[in-house]
Structure formats: C-alpha cells, structure tokens
Amino acid sequence: MLCLRVFLAERALVPIQRSWNKQQQFVADASHELRTPLSILLVNLERLFRHPDHTIEQESQKISVMIRETRRMNKLVSDLLTLARTDSNQLQILSEPVRLDEILNRVADQFRELAKLKNITIETSIASPILMDGDEQRLHQLFVILLDNALKYTHEGSIKISCHPSSSFVYITVEDTGVGIAKEDLPHIFDRFYRGDKTRSRTGEGTGLGLSIAEWIIKAHHGKVRVESQIGVGTVFHITLPLKRKR
Structure with missing residues (x-):
C-alpha cells in the first residue's frame, strides 16, 4: 500500500517537475537573449566614455548601434511580458x-515602404468585406508578426497575402520568396527562442518569440496554422480562422 502511494505521489510530481523545468529554461533563454544587447550597449558606452575625442561620425555610429540594441531589448521585454500574461491566463x-480585410490591408500598407527599400513587392488578394468575431488589436499584431518575419528573411522577390472566406471560416495565406526553412526546423518554428539554422539566425534580428505569440493568437481565436517551406524557394503560412467565435 505504501509503495502504491509513493508511486502515485511520484507520478503526480512529474507534470509539476516538467513545468518547473520549462520555466527554468524559459528564464535561462530570456536572460541569454537580454545579455547580448546589454553587452553591446555597455561596450559602446564605455568606448564613448574612454574616447571623447572621437569624431562626430564615429560617435554617431556607436549611438546608432545603441539605439538599435535598445529597440531590440525593448521588443524582447514586450514579447516576454506578452508570453508571461498568456501563460498566467x-x-x-x-x-x-x-x-x-481592413486589418490585413492596413498591415500590408504599413510594410510596403520598408519592402520597397529591399526591392520587394507586397501583393494582396483580399476579399471584401470580411466580418468576423475577434480581437482587432491581437489580429493586427498577428499579421504584423507574420509580415515582419517574411520581410526579414526575404532578400528579393515578393510577399503575397491572400484572404478569402467560406460560409464558416476565413482562409489566409502569407507567402514569401525568402530563404526558406529547413525540414528539420519546421516542427520547432513556434517554439520560444527558436531561430532554426544559421541562414535564418545570423541576421541577429528579432527576439525568437514572435511566432510563439502568433500561434497563441491563432489558437485563442480557435484557429489553425500550417506552414510549408522549401530552402531557397520560400515559406507559406496557412491560417484558418472561424468567422464566428464559440461562446
């Protein structure tokens, strides 16, 4: 009887231990991600302090780096807070x-100027009107994440957005002609801090949390997401959302 109780107690502890391990890993990953921009900021501040005789151009370069890393750190903290709130419901x-349709067109317009700087076109095929039950702010955030991700890894070509409804669902695709995702990385792209192979991670951009947040927004709307990708060809995100939310 005692052995059975011990066995049941140990089994009950397994999910708690897994959750604890997951939280510890999350904190470790977050600390690592924050350490990089903080280190870059510190190095550049020390250089400015030690070399006050630098030219304006040299100082401007260092300040530009610090601004970039500060923005990156701010985005990381914002994403961490979002995920912490989702974890605690x-x-x-x-x-x-x-x-x-208005949300998608607004996000597409938001990225067009930036895309032009990279000689990338953003093409849309969006039915109108598309009325659905949802959270406008979070849906906007979802498509900002997806377009930002597509633009980040696309060096030439185009990004295509399509959105068409059926009687009960709306089907959205975001397709790019970017570097693509390796087959072995596809199952992990929604994992926190996962950036895949060096082709995608060497840019040093992003927080590694955006797609985790995107997946949460889709699931919170009772939707589904599927990803197809081929190295050197591009990536397609297929999203299905119900037009009416379950009450």
Missing part, C-alpha cells in the same frame, strides 16, 4: 465584430 482575447 491574464491576457484575454476580445470577441467583437471586426473587419479582417
């Missing part, structure tokens, strides 16, 4: 009528 998804 403190982040609620609204369910109200929204125009999905």
Whole structure:
C-alpha cells in the first residue's frame, strides 16, 4: 500500500517537475537573449566614455548601434511580458465584430515602404468585406508578426497575402520568396527562442518569440496554422480562422 502511494505521489510530481523545468529554461533563454544587447550597449558606452575625442561620425555610429540594441531589448521585454500574461491566463482575447480585410490591408500598407527599400513587392488578394468575431488589436499584431518575419528573411522577390472566406471560416495565406526553412526546423518554428539554422539566425534580428505569440493568437481565436517551406524557394503560412467565435 505504501509503495502504491509513493508511486502515485511520484507520478503526480512529474507534470509539476516538467513545468518547473520549462520555466527554468524559459528564464535561462530570456536572460541569454537580454545579455547580448546589454553587452553591446555597455561596450559602446564605455568606448564613448574612454574616447571623447572621437569624431562626430564615429560617435554617431556607436549611438546608432545603441539605439538599435535598445529597440531590440525593448521588443524582447514586450514579447516576454506578452508570453508571461498568456501563460498566467491574464491576457484575454476580445470577441467583437471586426473587419479582417481592413486589418490585413492596413498591415500590408504599413510594410510596403520598408519592402520597397529591399526591392520587394507586397501583393494582396483580399476579399471584401470580411466580418468576423475577434480581437482587432491581437489580429493586427498577428499579421504584423507574420509580415515582419517574411520581410526579414526575404532578400528579393515578393510577399503575397491572400484572404478569402467560406460560409464558416476565413482562409489566409502569407507567402514569401525568402530563404526558406529547413525540414528539420519546421516542427520547432513556434517554439520560444527558436531561430532554426544559421541562414535564418545570423541576421541577429528579432527576439525568437514572435511566432510563439502568433500561434497563441491563432489558437485563442480557435484557429489553425500550417506552414510549408522549401530552402531557397520560400515559406507559406496557412491560417484558418472561424468567422464566428464559440461562446
């Protein structure tokens, strides 16, 4: 009887231990990600302090680096707070009528100027109007993450956005002609801090948390996401969202 109780107690502790290990890993990863921009900031500040005789151009370069890393760190902290709120169920998804077509067009317009600087075109095929139940702010965040991700890893070609409804669902695709994702990396792209192979991670951009947040937003809307990719060809995100949220 005692052995059985010990066995049951140990089995009950397994999920708790897994959760604890997961939290420890998350904290370790977050600390590592924060350490890099902080180190870069510190090095550049020390150089400015030690070499006050530097030219304005030299100082401007260092300040530019510090601004970039500060923005990166700010984005990382923001993403960490978002994920912390999702883990503790403190982040609620609204369910109200929204125009999905307007959200998508707005996000596409937001990225067009930046895409032009890289000689990349953003093409859209979006039905109108598309009315659905959802959280406008979070849906906007979802598509910002996906387009930012596509633009980050696309060096030439195009990004295509399509959105078409059926009677009960709306189907969205975000397709790019970027570097692609290796087959072995695909199952992990929504994992926190996962950046895949060196082709995608060497840019040093991003926080490694965006797609985790994107997946959470999709699931919170009772939707599904599927990803297809081929190295050197590009990546397609297929998203399905219900037009009416379950009450």
